[in-house]
Amino acid sequence: MIKRFWSGLCMILLLSGCGWDGTATRPNDFTRLTSITISAVSASIANGTSTKLTATGHFSGQFSRDVTDQVVWTSNNEGVAKFDYTVAPNKNRVTAKGVGSAVITATLDGVSATYSLTVSNATINTITITPATVSVPKGLTTQFAASGTFSDTTVQDLTFDATWGPSAGTFATVSNDPASKGRATTRAIGTESISATFGAFPALPATPATLTVTAAVLQLITVTPANPIKIGITTFSFTATGNYSDGTTVDVTARANWVSSQTSVATIVATSGSATTAAAGTTTISATLDGITGITTLTQSLKALVLTPTSVILTATTSSRFKVTATLFDNTTQDVTALSEWTSSAVTVATVNNSTDKGLVSGVATGSATITATYGGQPVTATVTVQ
Amino acid sequence: MNRTCRLILTICLPFLLCSTALAEHAGPYIGAFVGGNALMDAKNTDKLGQFSFSFKPNMAGSAVFGWEFAPGNPVGQGRIELEYTRRSNQLDTVKFVEGRFTGDGDVKADSLLINFFGVYPDKKKWAPYFGVGFGVARIDASNLLVTGQPLATGSDTVMAYQLGVGVDYSLMKYLTLDLGYRFFATVRPQFVESNGQKFKMDYMNHTVIFGLRAGF
Numbered sequence: 001m002i003k004r005f006w007s008g009l010c011m012i013l014l015l016s017g018c019g020w021d022g023t024a025t026r027p028n029d030f031t032r033l034t035s036i037t038i039s040a041v042s043a044s045i046a047n048g049t050s051t052k053l054t055a056t057g058h059f060s061g062q063f064s065r066d067v068t069d070q071v072v073w074t075s076n077n078e079g080v081a082k083f084d085y086t087v088a089p090n091k092n093r094v095t096a097k098g099v100g101s102a103v104i105t106a107t108l109d110g111v112s113a114t115y116s117l118t119v120s121n122a123t124i125n126t127i128t129i130t131p132a133t134v135s136v137p138k139g140l141t142t143q144f145a146a147s148g149t150f151s152d153t154t155v156q157d158l159t160f161d162a163t164w165g166p167s168a169g170t171f172a173t174v175s176n177d178p179a180s181k182g183r184a185t186t187r188a189i190g191t192e193s194i195s196a197t198f199g200a201f202p203a204l205p206a207t208p209a210t211l212t213v214t215a216a217v218l219q220l221i222t223v224t225p226a227n228p229i230k231i232g233i234t235t236f237s238f239t240a241t242g243n244y245s246d247g248t249t250v251d252v253t254a255r256a257n258w259v260s261s262q263t264s265v266a267t268i269v270a271t272s273g274s275a276t277t278a279a280a281g282t283t284t285i286s287a288t289l290d291g292i293t294g295i296t297t298l299t300q301s302l303k304a305l306v307l308t309p310t311s312v313i314l315t316a317t318t319s320s321r322f323k324v325t326a327t328l329f330d331n332t333t334q335d336v337t338a339l340s341e342w343t344s345s346a347v348t349v350a351t352v353n354n355s356t357d358k359g360l361v362s363g364v365a366t367g368s369a370t371i372t373a374t375y376g377g378q379p380v381t382a383t384v385t386v387q
Numbered sequence: 388m389n390r391t392c393r394l395i396l397t398i399c400l401p402f403l404l405c406s407t408a409l410a411e412h413a414g415p416y417i418g419a420f421v422g423g424n425a426l427m428d429a430k431n432t433d434k435l436g437q438f439s440f441s442f443k444p445n446m447a448g449s450a451v452f453g454w455e456f457a458p459g460n461p462v463g464q465g466r467i468e469l470e471y472t473r474r475s476n477q478l479d480t481v482k483f484v485e486g487r488f489t490g491d492g493d494v495k496a497d498s499l500l501i502n503f504f505g506v507y508p509d510k511k512k513w514a515p516y517f518g519v520g521f522g523v524a525r526i527d528a529s530n531l532l533v534t535g536q537p538l539a540t541g542s543d544t545v546m547a548y549q550l551g552v553g554v555d556y557s558l559m560k561y562l563t564l565d566l567g568y569r570f571f572a573t574v575r576p577q578f579v580e581s582n583g584q585k586f587k588m589d590y591m592n593h594t595v596i597f598g599l600r601a602g603f
Contacts, residue, residue, distance in 0.1 A: 019427030019428030019429065019589075019591065020427075020428050020429065020430035020439055020589060021428065022430060022437065022439070023437075024436070024437055024438045024439060024482045024483050024484050025436030025437045025438075025484060026431075026433065026435045026436030026437055026438040026483055026484060027435065027436070027483060027484050027485065028438075028481075028483035028484070028485050028488065028533070029435075029582070030533045030534070030536045030537070030538050030580075030581065030582075031488065031533065031534040031536055032534075032536055059485075060534055060535075062485070062486075062488060062534055063485040063486060065485065
């Protein structure tokens with residue numbers, strides 16, 4: 001009894017623990033927002049360009065948080081600076097419309113902050129695209145950036161403000177969508193010239209960049225069949241299907257390197273994916289090509305699975321009871337009739353009970369039917385002839 | 388001698404006059420307990436994620452009414468009782484993604500449990516016991532604040548359970564000192580945040596109590 005007392009005390013102490021010590025994932029939206037700070041890359045931008053502003057909320061001196069997407073952005077002089085977009089990712093982008101000054105305001109929960117923005121009359125001198133040269137596999141995308149040097153020696157990011165091309169190139173296209181300005185999508189193997197222009201007529205062109213589209217790369221390998229369960233000593237083949245960056249799929253079975261993690265359970269031919277089971281257990285089958293690996297598991301659970309009788313002749317008014325016997329690797333047997341799933345290929349000829357009295361086959365009408373019992377994912381069959 | 392000292396002496400003096408005895412009482416009893424409780428850091432969950440409360444330890448008080456089984460009975464040595472306990476804890480800090488912030492307000496728990504205790508009936512003055520209890524608890528979150536701003540309020544009645552161990556010290560045939568520890572927990576109560584969102588809170592509590600049981 002005294003041991004039970006101490007056992008009880010220890011159990012309580014173990015159960016009680018010290019309380020939750022996990023990581024909080026909920027933001028604090030209770031502490032009051034007391035001020036906002038607005039920042040930008042530069043307080044002065046050239047006419048015709050744009051820039052993004054950032055709003056940082058300060059909560060009662062306790063913490064700060066980026067509230068850029070939550071604030072309402074306004075300009076007191078939309079003839080100088082205007083917010084042209086109302087949704088992310090450009091909700092906080094202000095576009096210079098005319099030379100002068102504007103006061104930008106960010107407001108959230110009754111708290112406001114202002115920022116003075118100046119639009120200059122500087123003109124573009126040069127525009128440069130980066131990277132100047134790049135190679136990208138077919139099917140993938142890459143981001144180009146444009147940078148402009150102005151007459152007042154300032155340098156501004158013009159990626160969003162430039163007009164990109166080609167919009168329908170043979171080998172690649174470049175987006176002018178506000179959400180993806182300057183993003184190139186590859187189309188075919190070859191070399192494409194990437195252009196960017198900025199400014200009013202005549203627009204200043206940049207020295208074109210070169211995008212070389214190379215062959216698609218392997219991104220994923222799928223091994224089939226997926227997670228098979230086998231019975232007994234058997235040899236069968238796996239298939240490896242490669243998914244490439246251009247959306248194509250290729251059978252890479254013969255090119256992949258095949259490995260079985262537990263060779264005591266199953267071995268596999270490294271160059272063909274042909275597997276032979278050996279003993280009960282589970283092994284991981286992997287196929288690797290070009291640094292990409294696909295995996296699946298192979299389970300060997302039984303030595304044999306037998307359905308008896310293998311065939312029977314019935315009349316329309318008679319029944320016969322079938323039985324499924326599983327043999328384990330220690331050579332013990334187990335009746336798994338009630339644990340199997342039963343089906344008939346022709347229920348108009350013969351039916352099989354798959355509920356309260358599994359394995360009971362009843363004749364219905366003249367003909368032949370195949371009775372299938374499936375255990376552990378493995379089917380076994382027998383033939384029923386109704387005369 | 389001040390009034391407090393006289394009061395303490397009045398309560399304690401009779402103990403000096405008691406001679407220890409083996410616990411032989413069987414039948415009904417009542418009891419009163421006081422002690423301290425520590426409410427464990429609580430994980431809270433709402434639609435926006437998880438956050439936690441930390442509480443300050445505080446006092447606890449209990450009253451019990453039960454039945455003590457006679458030694459040698461077929462059920463075994465022990466007792467069954469109805470227990471009312473009041474626990475109260477002040478919110479100390481609240482932890483969000485941004486960090487830990489000052490909290491305020493109280494969480495009170497009024498529980499009504501049926502306890503089953505087994506006693507080790509060694510023929511000595513001290514008799515250890517352990518057991519379990521089941522019942523209900525009303526958890527009340529009074530004006531919880533974080534950084535001075537309203538966080539939540541409300542109350543919820545939930546199922547409760549406890550595990551208990553302790554020792555009895557028999558003063559007289561009908562009077563027993565009881566020093567015990569209780570691990571008390573409930574199904575997660577639900578409260579409403581100041582913004583209208585609902586959240587669920589862990590409630591798990593360590594309580595140490597000291598009191599008297601008197602049979603009659």
